[in-house]
Amino acid sequence: MDTDPPLELRVFNLNCWAIRYLSKLRQERIGLIGDTLSQEGFDLALLQEVWSERDYCELKQKLAACYPYSHYFKSGVIGSGLCVFSRYPILDTFLYQYSLNGYPYMLQHGDWFCGKAVGLLIIKICGIIFHVYVTHLHAEYCRDKDAYLPHRVVQAWELAQFIQHTSKGADVVLLGGDLNMHPGDVGIRLLRGWTGLRDSFADTERFEGCEDGCTLVPANCFINKEELQPFPLGIRIDYILYKGLSRFVVKCDSLMTTTGTAPGKSIPYSDHEAVIATLCVKPREEAKASSSSAVEPELVDVVNEARTEVRVGLHAAERQRYSNGRMAILALLLLLLQAAMGLSSLVGWDSPQPFPKFSFSLLSLLATVVLLLSMVLYVFHTIEVKMLQGTEEQMRLALQALQDKLSSM
Amino acid sequence: MDTDPPLELRVFNLNCWAIRYLSKLRQERIGLIGDTLSQEGFDLALLQEVWSERDYCELKQKLAACYPYSHYFKSGVIGSGLCVFSRYPILDTFLYQYSLNGYPYMLQHGDWFCGKAVGLLIIKICGIIFHVYVTHLHAEYCRDKDAYLPHRVVQAWELAQFIQHTSKGADVVLLGGDLNMHPGDVGIRLLRGWTGLRDSFADTERFEGCEDGCTLVPANCFINKEELQPFPLGIRIDYILYKGLSRFVVKCDSLMTTTGTAPGKSIPYSDHEAVIATLCVKPREEAKASSSSAVEPELVDVVNEARTEVRVGLHAAERQRYSNGRMAILALLLLLLQAAMGLSSLVGWDSPQPFPKFSFSLLSLLATVVLLLSMVLYVFHTIEVKMLQGTEEQMRLALQALQDKLSSM
Numbered sequence: 100m101d102t103d104p105p106l107e108l109r110v111f112n113l114n115c116w117a118i119r120y121l122s123k124l125r126q127e128r129i130g131l132i133g134d135t136l137s138q139e140g141f142d143l144a145l146l147q148e149v150w151s152e153r154d155y156c157e158l159k160q161k162l163a164a165c166y167p168y169s170h171y172f173k174s175g176v177i178g179s180g181l182c183v184f185s186r187y188p189i190l191d192t193f194l195y196q197y198s199l200n201g202y203p204y205m206l207q208h209g210d211w212f213c214g215k216a217v218g219l220l221i222i223k224i225c226g227i228i229f230h231v232y233v234t235h236l237h238a239e240y241c242r243d244k245d246a247y248l249p250h251r252v253v254q255a256w257e258l259a260q261f262i263q264h265t266s267k268g269a270d271v272v273l274l275g276g277d278l279n280m281h282p283g284d285v286g287i288r289l290l291r292g293w294t295g296l297r298d299s300f301a302d303t304e305r306f307e308g309c310e311d312g313c314t315l316v317p318a319n320c321f322i323n324k325e326e327l328q329p330f331p332l333g334i335r336i337d338y339i340l341y342k343g344l345s346r347f348v349v350k351c352d353s354l355m356t357t358t359g360t361a362p363g364k365s366i367p368y369s370d371h372e373a374v375i376a377t378l379c380v381k382p383r384e385e386a387k388a389s390s391s392s393a394v395e396p397e398l399v400d401v402v403n404e405a406r407t408e409v410r411v412g413l414h415a416a417e418r419q420r421y422s423n424g425r426m427a428i429l430a431l432l433l434l435l436l437q438a439a440m441g442l443s444s445l446v447g448w449d450s451p452q453p454f455p456k457f458s459f460s461l462l463s464l465l466a467t468v469v470l471l472l473s474m475v476l477y478v479f480h481t482i483e484v485k486m487l488q489g490t491e492e493q494m495r496l497a498l499q500a501l502q503d504k505l506s507s508m
Numbered sequence: 509m510d511t512d513p514p515l516e517l518r519v520f521n522l523n524c525w526a527i528r529y530l531s532k533l534r535q536e537r538i539g540l541i542g543d544t545l546s547q548e549g550f551d552l553a554l555l556q557e558v559w560s561e562r563d564y565c566e567l568k569q570k571l572a573a574c575y576p577y578s579h580y581f582k583s584g585v586i587g588s589g590l591c592v593f594s595r596y597p598i599l600d601t602f603l604y605q606y607s608l609n610g611y612p613y614m615l616q617h618g619d620w621f622c623g624k625a626v627g628l629l630i631i632k633i634c635g636i637i638f639h640v641y642v643t644h645l646h647a648e649y650c651r652d653k654d655a656y657l658p659h660r661v662v663q664a665w666e667l668a669q670f671i672q673h674t675s676k677g678a679d680v681v682l683l684g685g686d687l688n689m690h691p692g693d694v695g696i697r698l699l700r701g702w703t704g705l706r707d708s709f710a711d712t713e714r715f716e717g718c719e720d721g722c723t724l725v726p727a728n729c730f731i732n733k734e735e736l737q738p739f740p741l742g743i744r745i746d747y748i749l750y751k752g753l754s755r756f757v758v759k760c761d762s763l764m765t766t767t768g769t770a771p772g773k774s775i776p777y778s779d780h781e782a783v784i785a786t787l788c789v790k791p792r793e794e795a796k797a798s799s800s801s802a803v804e805p806e807l808v809d810v811v812n813e814a815r816t817e818v819r820v821g822l823h824a825a826e827r828q829r830y831s832n833g834r835m836a837i838l839a840l841l842l843l844l845l846q847a848a849m850g851l852s853s854l855v856g857w858d859s860p861q862p863f864p865k866f867s868f869s870l871l872s873l874l875a876t877v878v879l880l881l882s883m884v885l886y887v888f889h890t891i892e893v894k895m896l897q898g899t900e901e902q903m904r905l906a907l908q909a910l911q912d913k914l915s916s917m
Contacts, residue, residue, distance in 0.1 A: 459869075
């Protein structure tokens with residue numbers, strides 16, 4: 100172990116908003132991001148929304164000298180959009196796809212097609228094992244009537260569980276990503292409470308950047324000002340979280356965000372602001388028991404709150420499944436009726452005023468399409484119901500374990 | 509730590525073949541399984557193919573006194589079929605769904621609808637932390653032309669990776685399940701080589717049961733003898749695997765399988781034989797380094813072999829995606845042509861011999877159905893391609909890490 104002087108680690112996190120053909124000035128911005136990463140020489144760069152593998156390859160080529168190790172996580176139809184550039188060797192990777200991630204028929208939102216996931220990378224830096232997690236949760240399209248809230252809460256729970264179960268061998272845990280949750284939202288309280296991860300913005304000694312650490316700000320020229328109206332300062336949804344395990348402590352020496360444009364340029368890197376943390380990792384002074392075993396009593400309330408959200412989602416999913424099942428049965432009945440009418444006309448039992456053939460065929464076309472679609476959706480919502488039920492049950496078990504721990508304290 | 513005398517653990521594993529309305533004598537067999545579990549008082553019972561939650565609840569009620577702790581893993585359309593009954597408290601659970609699991613349109617096989625997964629349970633027995641994994645991989649329907657082999661290899665890889673990444677905090681790792689792989693198959697060699705798990709059949713001091721430890725045997729009355737013709741003794745696809753970590757060693761004192769019928773009864777528990785292991789867990793004598801860090805040079809060949817299978821699957825998936833894309837384009841062209849013809853007849857440009865209206869409508873119905881289905885399948889196979897590419901890349905990285913380790917040894 101050659102880590103007696105503290106290890107300083109500079110981490111860059113950015114949602115790059117790089118959708119081919121849709122994102123404005125994509126190529127210029129990817130070029131700009133590449134230039135900055137290469138000039139600044141961070142230790143780790145955690146990127147989200149690099150949807151096109153061609154963009155990743157371009158960055159990889161450009162950054163080969165400065166960041167010899169990198170990984171792109173493939174998932175979903177489009178790709179997870181998650182990638183990492185590292186100055187240090189990546190020893191292993193693992194991907195966990197969230198079990199719920201929106202709806203395939205919400206084409207205008209498109210989250211389902213991205214196969215949202217959390218990627219784990221194991222990186223050894225100066226003898227210290229880092230478990231680096233990069234993720235991007237389901238977007239929030241309407242805060243007042245957020246139909247995706249239960250899915251996002253399930254994702255936050257799965258993220259917390261994944262981190263807890265896969266980080267036992269780590270010295271330091273680091274999570275970067277666009278969590279699509281405000282700092283006080285139930286999902287982020289659940290994630291932080293369950294994992295014991297610390298928020299670099301809340302903990303840093305020196306902060307420089309947008310007020311309140313916001314990462315979606317009205318000053319950014321790609322931002323729809325209308326959508327940010329309820330939040331004049333902007334919102335904070337991109338995070339760098341961390342914790343030291345066993346023999347190490349981590350603190351955030353300084354934190355920076357960009358402020359609407361890339362430093363010294365006229366355009367921003369993305370519609371999100373970049374978050375740049377300087378972390379200091381040093382050996383724990385006394386060999387005290389890991390603080391993560393202490394349970395905060397408030398965590399019970401947070402898990403309960405999350406469980407309520409999951410239940411709300413469950414009711415909605417059950418309603419959706421029911422209405423799709425009903426629709427499928429109606430379409431099937433209509434088709435059967437039409438088949439009977441068709442057959443009766445074939446054997447010569449023509450009604451005196453036959454149904455016009457063209458409308459008849461059009462109706463059967465419509466019924467077939469409706470039958471097929473509602474069957475597929477019935478199956479889809481059944482899976483959703485199962486996953487929400489499973490999460491609710493898991494949370495119940497977790498609450499029981501929490502309460503047992505608290506009562507034995 | 510009160511485990512100086514060795515801990516003896518009796519583990520029961522069974523694929524229960526409990527499909528409502530389809531499996532023969534299901535209710536009698538579930539009753540029989542419940543009776544046996546309750547009489548024998550195992551420490552852990554790992555069950556697969558308990559598809560109906562009603563059957564699980566029936567078992568849970570019956571076994572409440574003997575196995576006060578239990579868990580059912582929900583997933584997929586039907587449910588994962590995985591459940592566990594335990595004499596000791598279950599502290600936490602976690603589910604990982606395999607990213608590939610057959611095809612939704614293979615209705616006669618149905619694996620896709622089950623959401624095949626691996627369930628993790630954390631159980632503390634006499635101060636020892638057990639990570640218990642229960643799983644069921646994709647079935648093999650035709651050994652000579654096994655279209656699902658790449659999916660099963662991906663599942664075996666994900667299972668191995670999941671176990672490796674989530675077992676760092678464990679004292680003992682235990683895996684039970686129907687792996688649908690013969691002992692020499694690439695997937696099982698990959699799983700065992702990567703995780704260091706030991707096979708209770710290969711390691712036991714005393715074995716009693718079917719020859720070669722087979723768990724699908726011709727003596728079982730529910731077995732289709734034709735399918736087992738190439739294997740007159742039967743095949744072994746159900747396993748109990750284990751390893752001790754850090755401070756503990758595990759060995760298998762004795763192993764048993766049923767032999768075509770439930771002991772003392774005229775019918776079997778299932779179409780699979782039950783596997784019953786008596787494991788002995790004791791503290792490691794010397795505090796030597798964990799043996800799992802030693803790398804076997806053969807593992808490189810196994811990972812390479814698995815990677816080749818994944819590549820074969822990738823080519824097949826790319827072909828499927830291509831043919832679905834082509835079909836969708838053809839159906840779209842036909843629909844456009846028909847729309848043009850329909851419009852031209854509306855504006856009075858009738859051709860001298862018009863296409864019969866009924867056939868015209870039937871054709872458009874067909875084209876619409878084909879367009880919809882091939883679009884959905886195109887999306888599905890694109891996801892398959894992405895996941896196979898991702899696995900192949902992960903295996904490449906793993907091989908690199910293995911070779912680095914070997915060369916530094």
